[in-house]
Amino acid sequence: MPVDTMPTPAAAKAPSSGKPVINDFSIQVATANGSGSQSSNNVLLRSILQMGIPVSGKNLFPSNIQGLPTWFTIRVSKDGYIARRKVSEIFVAMNEETIDSDITDLTPGNVLIWNSDLRRTVKRDDLIEYPVPFNKLSWEACPDPKLRKLVTNMVYVGVVVHLLGIEIAECETALKKQFKSKQKAIDLNLNAIKFGVDWAQKNLVKKDPYRVERMNKTAGQILIEGNTAAAIGALMGGVTVCTWYPITPSSSLVESLIDLCRKYRKDPVTGKTTVAIVQAEDELASIGMVLGAGWAGARSMTATAGPGISLMSEFVGLAYFADVPGVIFDVQRVGPSTGLPTRTSQGDILKAATLSHGDTKHPMLIPASVQEAYQFAQDAFDLAEQVQSVVFVMLDLDLGMNFWMSDPFPYPTKPLNRGKVLTKDDLDRLGKFERYRDVDGDGIPYRTLPGNPHPLAPYFTRGSGHNEKAQYTERPSDYRNLMNRLAKKFETMRDMVPAPVIEADPKAEIGIIAYGTSHWATVEARDQLRAQGVPTAYLRLRGYPFNSQVAEFIDKHPRLYLVEQNRDGQMQSLLSLDMPQYATKFRPIRHYTGNTLDAAFIVENLRAQEKGGHLGETQWFGPRGH
Amino acid sequence: MPVDTMPTPAAAKAPSSGKPVINDFSIQVATANGSGSQSSNNVLLRSILQMGIPVSGKNLFPSNIQGLPTWFTIRVSKDGYIARRKVSEIFVAMNEETIDSDITDLTPGNVLIWNSDLRRTVKRDDLIEYPVPFNKLSWEACPDPKLRKLVTNMVYVGVVVHLLGIEIAECETALKKQFKSKQKAIDLNLNAIKFGVDWAQKNLVKKDPYRVERMNKTAGQILIEGNTAAAIGALMGGVTVCTWYPITPSSSLVESLIDLCRKYRKDPVTGKTTVAIVQAEDELASIGMVLGAGWAGARSMTATAGPGISLMSEFVGLAYFADVPGVIFDVQRVGPSTGLPTRTSQGDILKAATLSHGDTKHPMLIPASVQEAYQFAQDAFDLAEQVQSVVFVMLDLDLGMNFWMSDPFPYPTKPLNRGKVLTKDDLDRLGKFERYRDVDGDGIPYRTLPGNPHPLAPYFTRGSGHNEKAQYTERPSDYRNLMNRLAKKFETMRDMVPAPVIEADPKAEIGIIAYGTSHWATVEARDQLRAQGVPTAYLRLRGYPFNSQVAEFIDKHPRLYLVEQNRDGQMQSLLSLDMPQYATKFRPIRHYTGNTLDAAFIVENLRAQEKGGHLGETQWFGPRGH
Amino acid sequence: MATTTPAQPPPPPPAAPAPQKKMNRLGLPLEHYTGSVSTLCSGCGHDSITNAVIRAFFDYGIEPHRVAKLSGIGCSSKTPAYFLGRSCGFNAVHGRMPAIATGAVLANRNLIAVGVSGDGDTASIGLGQFMHMVRRNVPCIYIIENNGVYGLTKGQFSATADEGSASKAGHVNDQPPMDCCALAINLGCAFVARSFSGDAKQMQAMFKAALAHRGTALLDIVSPCVTFNNHEGSTKSYKYAKDNDVPLHEIGFVPFFENIAVDYEPGSTKEVTMHDGSRVLLRKLDRDYDPTNRLASIQLLEEARTQKELLTGIFYINPKAPDFTEQLHLVAEPLYDLPVERVRPPKPVLDEIMKGYM
Amino acid sequence: MATTTPAQPPPPPPAAPAPQKKMNRLGLPLEHYTGSVSTLCSGCGHDSITNAVIRAFFDYGIEPHRVAKLSGIGCSSKTPAYFLGRSCGFNAVHGRMPAIATGAVLANRNLIAVGVSGDGDTASIGLGQFMHMVRRNVPCIYIIENNGVYGLTKGQFSATADEGSASKAGHVNDQPPMDCCALAINLGCAFVARSFSGDAKQMQAMFKAALAHRGTALLDIVSPCVTFNNHEGSTKSYKYAKDNDVPLHEIGFVPFFENIAVDYEPGSTKEVTMHDGSRVLLRKLDRDYDPTNRLASIQLLEEARTQKELLTGIFYINPKAPDFTEQLHLVAEPLYDLPVERVRPPKPVLDEIMKGYM
Numbered sequence A, B: 001m002p003v004d005t006m007p008t009p010a011a012a013k014a015p016s017s018g019k020p021v022i023n024d025f026s027i028q029v030a031t032a033n034g035s036g037s038q039s040s041n042n043v044l045l046r047s048i049l050q051m052g053i054p055v056s057g058k059n060l061f062p063s064n065i066q067g068l069p070t071w072f073t074i075r076v077s078k079d080g081y082i083a084r085r086k087v088s089e090i091f092v093a094m095n096e097e098t099i100d101s102d103i104t105d106l107t108p109g110n111v112l113i114w115n116s117d118l119r120r121t122v123k124r125d126d127l128i129e130y131p132v133p134f135n136k137l138s139w140e141a142c143p144d145p146k147l148r149k150l151v152t153n154m155v156y157v158g159v160v161v162h163l164l165g166i167e168i169a170e171c172e173t174a175l176k177k178q179f180k181s182k183q184k185a186i187d188l189n190l191n192a193i194k195f196g197v198d199w200a201q202k203n204l205v206k207k208d209p210y211r212v213e214r215m216n217k218t219a220g221q222i223l224i225e226g227n228t229a230a231a232i233g234a235l236m237g238g239v240t241v242c243t244w245y246p247i248t249p250s251s252s253l254v255e256s257l258i259d260l261c262r263k264y265r266k267d268p269v270t271g272k273t274t275v276a277i278v279q280a281e282d283e284l285a286s287i288g289m290v291l292g293a294g295w296a297g298a299r300s301m302t303a304t305a306g307p308g309i310s311l312m313s314e315f316v317g318l319a320y321f322a323d324v325p326g327v328i329f330d331v332q333r334v335g336p337s338t339g340l341p342t343r344t345s346q347g348d349i350l351k352a353a354t355l356s357h358g359d360t361k362h363p364m365l366i367p368a369s370v371q372e373a374y375q376f377a378q379d380a381f382d383l384a385e386q387v388q389s390v391v392f393v394m395l396d397l398d399l400g401m402n403f404w405m406s407d408p409f410p411y412p413t414k415p416l417n418r419g420k421v422l423t424k425d426d427l428d429r430l431g432k433f434e435r436y437r438d439v440d441g442d443g444i445p446y447r448t449l450p451g452n453p454h455p456l457a458p459y460f461t462r463g464s465g466h467n468e469k470a471q472y473t474e475r476p477s478d479y480r481n482l483m484n485r486l487a488k489k490f491e492t493m494r495d496m497v498p499a500p501v502i503e504a505d506p507k508a509e510i511g512i513i514a515y516g517t518s519h520w521a522t523v524e525a526r527d528q529l530r531a532q533g534v535p536t537a538y539l540r541l542r543g544y545p546f547n548s549q550v551a552e553f554i555d556k557h558p559r560l561y562l563v564e565q566n567r568d569g570q571m572q573s574l575l576s577l578d579m580p581q582y583a584t585k586f587r588p589i590r591h592y593t594g595n596t597l598d599a600a601f602i603v604e605n606l607r608a609q610e611k612g613g614h615l616g617e618t619q620w621f622g623p624r625g626h
Numbered sequence C, D: 001m002a003t004t005t006p007a008q009p010p011p012p013p014p015a016a017p018a019p020q021k022k023m024n025r026l027g028l029p030l031e032h033y034t035g036s037v038s039t040l041c042s043g044c045g046h047d048s049i050t051n052a053v054i055r056a057f058f059d060y061g062i063e064p065h066r067v068a069k070l071s072g073i074g075c076s077s078k079t080p081a082y083f084l085g086r087s088c089g090f091n092a093v094h095g096r097m098p099a100i101a102t103g104a105v106l107a108n109r110n111l112i113a114v115g116v117s118g119d120g121d122t123a124s125i126g127l128g129q130f131m132h133m134v135r136r137n138v139p140c141i142y143i144i145e146n147n148g149v150y151g152l153t154k155g156q157f158s159a160t161a162d163e164g165s166a167s168k169a170g171h172v173n174d175q176p177p178m179d180c181c182a183l184a185i186n187l188g189c190a191f192v193a194r195s196f197s198g199d200a201k202q203m204q205a206m207f208k209a210a211l212a213h214r215g216t217a218l219l220d221i222v223s224p225c226v227t228f229n230n231h232e233g234s235t236k237s238y239k240y241a242k243d244n245d246v247p248l249h250e251i252g253f254v255p256f257f258e259n260i261a262v263d264y265e266p267g268s269t270k271e272v273t274m275h276d277g278s279r280v281l282l283r284k285l286d287r288d289y290d291p292t293n294r295l296a297s298i299q300l301l302e303e304a305r306t307q308k309e310l311l312t313g314i315f316y317i318n319p320k321a322p323d324f325t326e327q328l329h330l331v332a333e334p335l336y337d338l339p340v341e342r343v344r345p346p347k348p349v350l351d352e353i354m355k356g357y358m
């Protein structure tokens, strides 16, 4: 796989002795895109999960449909760590295009299962090797040439199953899951796996220490992608209008929603649907439809990625200025521009928060887990309607498109919060209505919806200057009052977005702040640091604007590290602007390669800075005079 | 005129005594948009200028073509101050729609010249009033009903000319300027002015102290709008491709350029033109054309305002990531959204600097004067080609669309700097070329242009991942290296953008930072503060990224005020992010009403904060814990 | 304060000529259909369109609260503030009215969407959205107030400016015009018409027909800009439009609620029954023309183009085309206020979904 | 490293069938016209178009450095990396190739611009830019690699998907297709053609004709997506295209540098002399057709639409339309490297300007 060439002083060493390593290693499989290897990898992943062992899967795939290199990593972790690890102990080399560079990059002591029918020129004598003639085997296992490629992939599953001691019955269960009830496919694949197992049994001598053993840590757990989780959240959140324009890595969010709604949002009597899902012609149109629908009272959403966020800029400013609700899921990928469309980053944080010209600020919800993706998707609709604002839900490719283990999602207990909407009856009772008056002192005005027959109800929405009565104005004080109300509304949101999650440690001098998917590597890094005698406290941001707990946490810890996955410290910028008194306090740990973050990166960076050392390459563009 | 309702504790008092006030007052004229009053105001402005007296003119106009209220202010200042003043001593009320509110807003002791043929209900006894039956007079002065409206406006010029002692000969000169050589128009208007003078002479008794007297402070000065100045700069800067989409307040920049190029950029032999000016279908297209042209080697530009900046987001990120040059003039107006399209602000500063998704940063040049608008327009083309980047020139409506006195612009002395472009001969000599290699260690690579016949020349430009050879890549280290080079390039720019202008004062404990048009009120405020015993030092920012002088200046002064014309402190954000060690040091003075900034606002805000007082309404959304 | 133009009741006296009858079929006076005082230049064609809209909605008897007025940016896009002051309105961003309108009708399919746009708003920056809205057949009366220039930004050519038309400063446009009617027909638009703001009668009949239509009804109305495009040499001036306006037919309209039999000579009139039962009567003038024949409409517009004829009339009608809400199989009730039980599946559904991922 | 696909020399062996002659008229081998190895799915129609481009530019004898390749985003938009590896290229953002192309040719009018786009890139997000480029007649060969889906994002319908066409998952498209050829003709495009990626000969002839044209030459090429839109029920599959392809005529091309007299039976062939002196010969097949008659081309496409015919051929040519650089009256030399004396007026001019503001 493509390695990060940053020096790795403390790279984990794989055990070269025969002492068994149980349920604590990573497997990486190199294949080509579009070769069907995804099913094999999923079967492997699920089989281990079903044995009660915590697993996670990460797919590193190209921006291409077929033929380019892909790496899938399965982490098996008895302790439940699910971040990427820098080194994978077991490597399965199935792609001729990368076999040489893949093998070159392996760490001494690694296990290498490789397709000996491929042209390989790199020799190593510090690996534990298992050559397997996969092409030949698949000829034997599968007479039908059309299916042979797929079968090859299942044969390597068999070899791995044998070497690691995975239970074959769990493979069968996983296959049933994968291929639903298509018995023919199940049989074909199961046979291929068994073929691989048999061959390995007869031909390979186990030389490595890695094994799986049944545990009971995954009972009742689901395995799901964050995009699907968010889609289920939207479904349960009562979305009624969803517009989109396809873009990796957000497409599968809406495509999941489409599938869900086809099943679960049909009127039982008429067969008609209670949700409008529209593939727009572009992102300018999709956000426009979201706002038109939000204005007219729907729970409306779109999902996109960086380029779409840029295209939505103008409309999002209109929503800010005119108090129009809507939900935008930004599944972040690597920018700028097209960047690396199939790689992960946290590169839109500052951009979404300040999107559009003029003075604008937008709230963000930032899930770290699939469960939060599910939960925040619902919360976003409530918040959008409550505060009459665009709400960003900031996922990333790692969360959105990788498989994550989780407890099943809880059924929502709260009713839908539809915000300050005045009905005809309300207006009858109140006898007056001014669209943009801050009646409650929280910066959030009341609204009516089009179609309300009360004569007081209709008002005119515009992106140009307007007074409290929604009338056109260019009067300086009207403008300033409006801008001040909007700023006040933003203050109100501090305690409406999800509060941070804090893990205090009274002994800790070091505080770590992270957010989104950086969480998982951070959790693991903290355990490693603790083991090294460095206790840390931890605050995980889950929303913007920040509440007062954030300042308290920063204040409390003499040294403060901020982990993020972008170059410019976008969250650091938001924190510094909000709490300038701490602007010099942040010590950046920034990962920006497109790969998912690993604990070693955090530990190494943090320890280097603790020693007063350099920040590596990140230093010279870091804040000046710091 | 629409007044700022913020409490004005120290509003300037107009003298009510008869002691003459010479060359130091403001005149404000209230008319309706599209009534032709602009010519009258210009004639008034020019006549005073030609008498050697420093003047400035500011037009407060509606977002409308005809019939809505407009206020034009002429400031006459023997000391050369040209910022808006909070109070105008002389008010000419010509608009029935606003006459009552206008009169209500006047300060006691003000002079009121009003059209007594209008319906006025507000009575005041604390003003010096001159009622004039303008409708009747224009009937008499102009038999042709079609021209009568225009003539009315010239009649009020006559009345003012008489009252202030403006020389009628200068009016004639000004009229000739205004109407070029159209003798009929000149005669008609001159007669109307004379008619007004005569009537005033016969019917009005001078009761106020305001007078003009010839000086010699304006010899050789020009009177010009910033947009025109920038257009002349672009002309002299050798622009070859200009694309645009009309938007207030930027349209007149390109329209001036069109006029200039029609005259001055024609090949003398063939009559063909050496510049392509294209009205695009929107801003997405105009920026795309700029980048296509910049990529192909042209000096390319566009001009726009906030909404256009938002629409250009995606493309500007591409330019950042792929090192493509281009110049964007952002003539800032009041946002967010459509906002107040005919009012001024500095509301796009942070937005332009960080435009687009992902980690991006863009350089900005920020002129304060028409001369700088001229100069920076040229510099922008040099810089864009030198650093292969989009360069923003941040004007605002105040600079762009108001008339400013200035020395004539100097003819450029430097040759065009076309940056690191390799020709066929260069490639012959070098024998190798990699498009994105940082050969010089400044982050700026070399480029070739399409059409270069050398076999090494062609390369492929893309917004997706690319290595130093411009090849497609998804390799993590390639991505990080590219992002680091771009960050380094940005560092290189610190000393390539215009350096700040510093006015040191060894006695000053207070430092003031301002930029763009805030300069003019700041200059005046500093004089007032000095007169009040409060010396200040001053740094005027003219470019982003900042050079080291900025940190030195901030460091040197115990108390630091930052004057800007937006709500959220957008420049403060950029300074704080760049120099976090000073993040708590900035004391904001923020004006955001759409009106141009005045010195009193600065003085009052600064003095209140010096006393430890509140920051007025700006406080509660200011930085937390500050 | 004068810069605050009222956009709400009390509405000003109607700008239209005094109504013949005092109340419409709903018992509402004309004042219920007027809006704020126009701030456009006096004589602007857009104001005539405003008046025709007021009159048509009054005559047809639409309850104002059922209407949603949507627009982009431009002088034309300001007009929704000047009619139907008792309807909600949304003056969005430049060129993006279609997206806002689409979202609004999806949220609430009971709304009668009236979209107002300019030629710059539609044919320049907004061309993509315009065409995609038409392709979707979003139920909306789409009015282009077409003056061939950008009025609000002071007179630059728009994309509907004719080849050879001269600007006020005398510069000549080199490019062929976008013909929004031809484009709409090409995309399958089921109601395509052109009018001239100087022909109040024709406009009113067209608006009523559009109200009776389901799906996107495109009305491209030549509407002179008196300030920037009313000079000699302009092909969008009042004079030019008056001199060159060739009505294709005379349009009569019998609303569904007036069960009137209309007598006409056989062959003289083409009758089209609209979706709501109203009838559009097209009385033949110079040529035989069948507005339900798409190929004919395409040929007609191409001929008009080559002959530089300003044809007005209803070019194409297809009352049967399914609109976007039907294509999406939406429930009959507006989505926006469906009760929670209808938009949040019950617990067993979540359990079933969760099981699928175990 | 495998994830770094080479985009520069040394170019890979040609993907096209072995050349008949070794060198073209410039003495260059075919390898000078190839690019990197394609990373598209094997069998993708786009690769066939790539091969036809390579062959046409080789045969015509264009110096590769004179070409600028421009594209948007999509599988189709990747292809400029796979042909003419010795030409500069710019793979821009989604749907905005036209703007980049326009800027590039204005900067350097000597460049031969080849724009590649997809149906999503052109007819969905890029519709406005496409149409405005056509309206301006920007000199550019505009290739739409039309597969009716978004390939790169995995198979969603694009706006050229036919009404009734089914997705791989079996969902049916409800909306009428955008016909980019009909739209282009409507806007006055002076070279409009459609082909099928399975017809190499027709494509090559068309590309050569396009090279001989001045202004925007639109080539809408049906190019099946084997991965997402090649199934039963799709109207953009290989099978459907093969079964329904109706060539309008057989296209011959005589380049200006080959002074060959071509014999044909009178009435059998329509000859069009292109701007550079090359001749396009259109040999009649089933119907008489004059591609210089715009009305005829409009009717033809409308009929093809109603009959669901996949007509291929050159629908419209007008070799005389002035292109955008001419409309702008640009000097003959490329603007980008005019010397400073020609782009910076001398001091007296600045003095004169300054005087005007005194």
Ligand SMILES: Cc1ncc(C[n+]2csc(CCOP(=O)(O)OP(=O)(O)O)c2C)c(N)n1
Residues within 6 Å of the ligand: B245, B246, B247, B248, B283, B307, B308, B311, B338, C073, C074, C075, C076, C077, C094, C117, C118, C119, C120, C121, C122, C145, C147, C149, C150, C151, C152, C153, C158, C225
């Ligand atoms: C994104 C954006 N670009 C430019 C503008 C400036 N602008 C306002 S109205 C307008 C054109 C209006 O022309 P048209 O739609 O024809 O309306 P008209 O004023 O002629 O009725 C433009 C370019 C804007 N508001 N927003």
Ligand SMILES: Cc1ncc(C[n+]2csc(CCOP(=O)(O)OP(=O)(O)O)c2C)c(N)n1
Residues within 6 Å of the ligand: A245, A246, A247, A248, A283, A307, A308, A311, A338, D073, D074, D075, D076, D077, D094, D117, D118, D119, D120, D121, D122, D145, D147, D149, D150, D151, D152, D153, D158, D225
């Ligand atoms: C602004 C933006 N939105 C969405 C995308 C995602 N995207 C990439 S390619 C593509 C569609 C490509 O379809 P098409 O142009 O038909 O090309 P094909 O892949 O079918 O050849 C989309 C939507 C993007 N790159 N940029």
Ligand code: SF4
Residues within 6 Å of the ligand: B065, B066, C039, C040, C041, C043, C044, C045, C046, C075, C076, C147, C151, C152, C224, C225, C226, C227, C228
């Ligand atoms: S500028 Fe033109 S379009 Fe705008 S209001 Fe005036 S006449 Fe109408």
Ligand code: SF4
Residues within 6 Å of the ligand: A065, A066, D039, D040, D041, D043, D044, D045, D046, D075, D076, D147, D151, D152, D224, D225, D226, D227, D228
């Ligand atoms: S996905 Fe379709 S369009 Fe893309 S390369 Fe594969 S076959 Fe071609």
Ligand SMILES: [Mg+2]
Residues within 6 Å of the ligand: C074, C118, C119, C120, C145, C146, C147, C148, C149, C150, C151, C158
């Ligand atoms: Mg217009």
Ligand SMILES: [Mg+2]
Residues within 6 Å of the ligand: D074, D118, D119, D120, D145, D146, D147, D148, D149, D150, D151, D158
């Ligand atoms: Mg496609």
